[in-house]
Amino acid sequence: MIDCDVHNDWVNADVLLPYMDETFGDFLRRGERAGGAQSFPHGHRPWLHPEGYRRADLNPAEGHSAGSDYAMMKEQLLDKYDLEYAILTGEEIIDLSTIANPYYASAMAKANNEYLIHEWLTLDKRLKGSLAVAPQDPEGAAAEIRRRGDHPDIVQVMLSSAARRPYGDPFYNPIWEAAAEVGLPVAMHLGGNGGVNAESSFAMPPTFYYEHHALLCQSAMSHVASLILHGVFEKWPTLQFVIIECGISWLPPVLWRLDSGWKALRKETPWLKRLPSEYARDHLRFTTQPLEQPPNSDHMLAMLEAMDGKNTLLFSSDYPHWDFDDPYEVAIPKDWHENVFDLNIRKVYKKLPQKS
Amino acid sequence: MAKKQINIGIADLNPGERKIIEVDGKSIGLFNVNGDYFAMHNRCPHMGGQLCAGPVTGTTLPTDKTEFIYGRHNELVRCGWHGWEFEIKSGICTVDPKMRAKVYKVTREESGLILHI
């Protein structure tokens, strides 16, 4: 079993300092931090979880958050579920995209990646890493992908689902170019809505945390449409996109609408050779958590079948967050398990040992 | 099935406190709610999370207008995983009365608390 979304946290953001140069090290050391001393300087989060967003049963050692305690992660996740690999997605670093200054953001991406490589990926052979990049700095992101993307335990490039423009915008092309060049998939993890980025809801800001949480799929819908329609997958035919924690069941209806539009108005996007849904099927993968739980599970199954879930879903738990999915409870057909918990994942993450 | 009665000794919890104990091979949350003791299986009917390890709390009472009335102080436990609220006394989930956590009767004797399991 492989888990595609495990949040390794830091005790505080000062762990980045040893990996930063003088200019941006000073910025972090002496500069303003939205959350007080030692916090990560992200610039958003109007939606505050009323109970905190981590599982309440984990009780990490003093001064740690659940995901920052490797011994606990080992016991409660890696060993408990006998994971073969866990793909680490970081915690606050996902919110890099909320920092207005792109150069500062890229300096922190780089520091995070060194911290990850030196202080997490050395702990356990089962841990694999995501290379954080700042999407607001496409050239910097591309340079970072070329600088560190060939590390054997770095299995993907990662950015947040909230951004300033939809990801098909040619502004972002340098990132996709670099990812395709080094052969890494790009993951888009939920996060970063608000502030300088798009809101989670297109009608503008929601009020309540769970309102925001239910609607954050809207960002992912936009990126999916934009990536496909701008022809990102025609330009980089080997590029794979992994959409993490943005919900699942919205995908088929969005693709149905795009397919209808294409049939009538293909002339707007003459570079597309196929139905939008066909690009989705070949280039997009979705992590399972949090799998929607309708009262009638057949309704969900119909959606999963409509998106060929057997071949497009990748298992994720989201440890140690409050909406964690237990792998033994994931409601997918039994005969999909081998694919979703293992084979689909190895196909995307080609650096994992392949099964013949 | 005949219930076993197990003496779990003298408990020293203050109102609002809880501890998780191992009894008869089961993980059980023992709670002091306003001076009375209650016991609940530490397994959530939702997805099997550690139900009794989350915060012991009150909640907002249902209202007819936009106002916040806090009540049921220390009568609820929020599951350690997804945070669903359960009444400690009855095991009933706040938002779905059909969803019930397993609770066990607790009685008091001189020698200690008796768990009916």
Ligand code: FES
């Ligand atoms: S497992 Fe308890 S609320 Fe989900």
